[in-house]
Amino acid sequence: MRFCGVPLVAAAALIAGPLAAQYSPPPPPAPPIAVPDLVAADGKYGNELKYFVFHKAGASFEAARADIAECAVHTVHGRQLKMPAFVAWEDNDRLADPIVFNGSYGLVGLAIYSIIAGPLERSLRQEVMMACMLPRGYDRYSVTEPMWKQIHEGDNPAALIDLQATIASSPVPRTPKVTS
Template identity: 30%
Template sequence: MFKNILYSAAALTFVLPGAAQAQDASEGRPDDGTSWKYFYFHKAGVSQDQARADIIECYGFAERLVVSKNGYTPTYTSVPYGGSTGLSPLAAGIAGGVGSLAGAIIVGFMDAGDRRAMERTNLRKCFGFKGYARYELSKEDYGELNAGETEEVRARLLAKATGTAPNEERLVP
């Protein structure tokens, strides 16, 4: 185990200086309006094959997110059967199930926004690490870019990533 930790630390010694250069925030303007939410990536001189691999990798990281509230998952804690509830065990079980379902639905809606924000953050970090620049899109253009089947979306993202250099001002990664 110590050997693995040592190898990991040695690898980070070589990787981190390059990562610091790739994520240089001195170029570009900070987010304002909806630029934190609607954006695309471009990298000058990147090959189609490399950009496709980067898109698959970075979007793959973003798709596999699970929202965890510091290890706390809301669940229903039932009152012991009988006694103070005045319900039969069957009625108490049904009431607990209905309450759990309602709680899960509410938490699901709340967590969806958190998950989307984390996806955007992971995309920015992953593509920034790989040297891509981030550019703002309108809400409508962003919706069109990400609408459709997976391969169609990848083709549009690939065209944006490898196409001609954008005229828009670059955003801070």
């Protein structure tokens, strides 16, 4: 028996040989991230300057995740540097003594981004996130305070950023758009 003029056994060998070496099954798809229902049952939302989610029409999950993760780095802050001081500009090893936080966390990376913080810290963080995200074309949509905490505060900052990126790249939230 032949296939395309080639004996079938030989054809199978051809397919199994070089192609087999290149082929690897794709990884199983990640389970879809469940987006909570952002709409408040009673129609009442938190302070729109503090409790909102970012959304950008047409954004991909990957682009939204990259934007949120990069901006989250700028929300990490601690005790202010007293000058004059020395900064090893080339080393990118800047740290800051933690202030007001509770729990254990690392100073490098995103751990502080997700800590449970008081209202002063929250407003600082939101101003920095807005300074970073709004010029990238993101809009804001109101959520309730408990919903905001569910999306932004917890032990797994990477998972929270995935959730925020999913929201940012999903259909437009059905909550009021923040314009102030």
